[in-house]
Each structure stands twice: as structure tokens, then as C-alpha cells.
Amino acid sequence: MNLEWMAWTQVTAIFFLTVALILIAMTLAELRVPTVERQGFLPMPTTRGDRLFLSLLLAAFINLGFVAFTDVHTLWIPLSVSVLAAFVMMRFG
Structure with a gap:
């Protein structure tokens, strides 16, 4: 993965990819089972x-x-x- 266009390391890219995947998973969970306040x-x-x-x-x-x-x-x-x-x-x- 070429990340030289920005001063990112591979660990930083993995971090932001993980956060994006968590947000996608939470969106899919919300669509499948709507949340209620508790x-x-x-x-x-x-x-x-x-x-x-x-x-x-x-x-x-x-x-x-x-x-x-x-x-x-x-x-x-x-x-x-x-x-x-x-x-x-x-x-x-």
C-alpha cells in the first residue's frame, strides 16, 4: 500500500480503516435491528x-x-x- 502522499504509517492506515469498518458494522446493525435508548x-x-x-x-x-x-x-x-x-x-x- 503506497501511503507516501501523506505522512501516514501503515499502523495509522489500519487504525482509520478499523474505525471505518466499525462505523459500517454499526450502520448495518442499526438497519437490521433498530436501537432503543436504555x-x-x-x-x-x-x-x-x-x-x-x-x-x-x-x-x-x-x-x-x-x-x-x-x-x-x-x-x-x-x-x-x-x-x-x-x-x-x-x-x-
Whole structure:
């Protein structure tokens, strides 16, 4: 894959491709089974799309915090925490 037209790495391209695939999957899920608002542990009723948006924001903050406050150069730890947090948010949020 030639990404030299922009200063992207292959990891960045995979990240944005993954986000696009998640959005497509959520769109198809919404068309197949329309969502209803529900009350979880969040202080407001949310839909699947709301919880997805909040989990993406949470993942961004987890990763930025990890980069800002640690000297570890691997991002597997915040990725693992972000995936777990997204699962909890989507299931119980």
C-alpha cells in the first residue's frame, strides 16, 4: 500500500480503516435491528451509537494519558485497556 502522499504509517492506515469498518458494522446493525435508548451505568439514556462514540473518546483519552504519563514505548497496554473499556461501555453503559 503506497501511503507516501501523506505522512501516514501503515499502523495509522489500519487504525482509520478499523474505525471505518466499525462505523459500517454499526450502520448495518442499526438497519437490521433498530436501537432503543436504555439506561446503563451512565447517567443518561444512550443508544448504541452514543456508547460507541463515548468508547472511542475514552480510548483516545486512555492512549493519550498513557503516552503522557509513562515512559513505556509500547502501546499494547493502553490498547488492551481501551478494548476492555469499550467492551464494558458497549455492554453495560
